[in-house]
Amino acid sequence: MKKALNSPNSIEELMQRAESMAGLNLGLLANYHQIEMPNDLKRHKGWVGQLIELELGALAGSKPEPDFVHLGVELKTIPISRSGKVLETTYVSVAPLTDIQGLTWENSVVCHKLQQVLWIPVQGDRDIPLAQRQIGSPILWQPSQEETQLLKQDWEEIMEFISIGQVDKVTARHGEVLQLRPKAANSQVLTDSIGRNGELTQTNPRGFYLKTQFTQKILSQLL
């Protein structure tokens, strides 16, 4: 699955496409794009996101940059329960574990990716068959000053640990709105990191995630 339609040329066009998806279910969309639909997401965790990308014309790629570079918009599908609760944390980006001297919040990938996010809520209750899960109304979000401050604070605190070789001391409990968690095929995967004495060592790759309560507030405020 990839090969996007033509990419939208403006935020207005992007939003128009996103709004026209609201109310549709995943079965219809998959059928329209002639995409095979798995029975569940156990072995297809990114399937919903990929389908939405296809529909909206996001440029599929594994680059650390926004989905719609030309528009400065990052696309995120977010699983929501029947009662409107956010069901999962939101992955933002991989955390840099080496060569981070001089790296500031303003220059970070996290900051850049979160400048403008298009949230697409999708029903995520596991008892709803994938085909019947409905897509919700899109929400275009830009962090407020307060939100930015919270994110920056967490990011700086976490990055401080990483820079002094204490990444292994950081758990998902650190941070109010942004957390650091493993991000790899499995816990055996290793990547370079800074050691206790500044030397190069190896550790399981980590990623930055938005905590559910933070995302919940974003969606609630604007719904």
Place this chain on the structure above:
DNA sequence: CGCTGATCATTG
């Protein structure tokens, strides 16, 4: 392997 898209599944 690193990064994208994320959700799973066990634990507290």
Place this chain on the structure above:
DNA sequence: CAATGATCAGCG
């Protein structure tokens, strides 16, 4: 029953 740590698939 929410949250943490672990995991799955595809691509360059």
